Amino acid sequence: MNAPNPALPPVLQLEQVTRNRAGRPAVRDLSLRLHAGQILGLLGVNGAGKSTTLSLIAGALVPDRGAIRLLGKDFLEQPELARQALGWLPEAAPLWPELTLREHLNAHGRLRGLTGIRLKEAGDAVLERLELKDLAQRLAGVLSQGQRQRLGLACALLHRPALLVLDEPANALDPVQVVALRNLLRELAAAGTAVILSTHQLSEVTAVCDRVAILHEGVLRYDEPLPADQHAALEKKFFDIALHGKAQAT
């Protein structure tokens, strides 16, 4: 696990965040810290509040209560922080089907404040890194699921964010691409990017994350570092919480 630098503020800090959906709390009193270089795996059964949590962190939803700080600054008071500091890949990688891959990157880059040669270079770099260069002029509407997912990831990575928020990033990827994704995440973390990823797959978490958090019915039930070779222990912890709702709050 990458040891957090105490001199620096956490990249992401959630304080008592609550968000109701359809009249019931989807996320309740959630507090969380994530430092540069950490990869946090967010686990939970369907409806546990994972996607709501990620939407809150990404700024797509506003919390009913609580504070979200990005690089020490209140994200809700300074939403423009998101432009440079945050990259988000929602579940199922939403795209504009009538635009090409290059046009997607250009649009995302401009929305994040990149222009001119910086935009071109950043676009070339992510296309190369995610092996999408040959598809640059292809329309997003005709891409396979795996290619769509990689394009969504490219858009999230384009501006080299300090915090990368990924919702089911390995969805629809083949085994080779899954390994490539794991390598990419490790590489980003080594370079100081904080990563939070939500997944249903415990193997994804044990393979790449150095910390794990488990949400159940909108409440954070577990948040601990994940030492190597702890797959069996994590599996037991997850099913205890998912099936019986029992765990020690941290």
Add this chain to the structure above:
Amino acid sequence: MTLFAVTRLELRRLFVRPLGWTIAALALAELGWRFALLLQIFLLNQVRLAALPDGPGYTDLVAVRLYSSLITGSTLPFGVTELALLLVPLLTMSTLASERNSGTLPLLFSTGLSPSSILLGKYLAVLIWLTLWLLSVIVLPASVAHGVKLDWGMLGAATLGTFLALAVLAAIGVACSAFASHPAVAAVAAFMIGVALNCVNLGAQLAGVNIGFINWLAMSTHQENLLRGLVSSADVIWFLLAIIVALALGIRRLAADGERG
């Protein structure tokens, strides 16, 4: 400014979709046919009209009539305004409703853009598209300007009136798209509101009743003055008010998206 990044993105989407081009081509074809007929009628009556003192000229009978059938009392159907009632909702229906459908709207929010930046950016793109369309329509009456006496002042006022009408319809269309969960619903709603706003005084007029407020409410009342060459600040303010109200409602709805999820 990222507002312009939204405008650029929306313009790109408008220009690569076949719908925009199809709409522009069909509308220009209809307007070309209308222009040819209006010109033919004008030429047939030219001698008789020349004998009338202060009689209507090319600008009144051809150029301005291209802009509206209903307001100018032309027997030929579908001027720019009537076409816009149908075409602008088709153009604007996808601006926000399809973003919501495809899940790209939360992505826009995640870039730190405010609801007003998103909506105004998209509105600006539609306005640019409509301005280009209107400019291509002006080419028709201007193309024979060398052979006829064209009243540029009157044509300018009429063009301003038509542009403002298009701007109001675009604002209504974008606002409906912000409210609707599906583009088709947004198109139908925008069409119905546009028609109602344009013709709200028609029933009263047909009944011979002159109700001041209803007349004031109707877009056609204000556009009519401009089509006659009369530019008054009261009419221009009406158009600006209508645009502001529609956009403010749209922004309010979009802001609720971020809060409600």
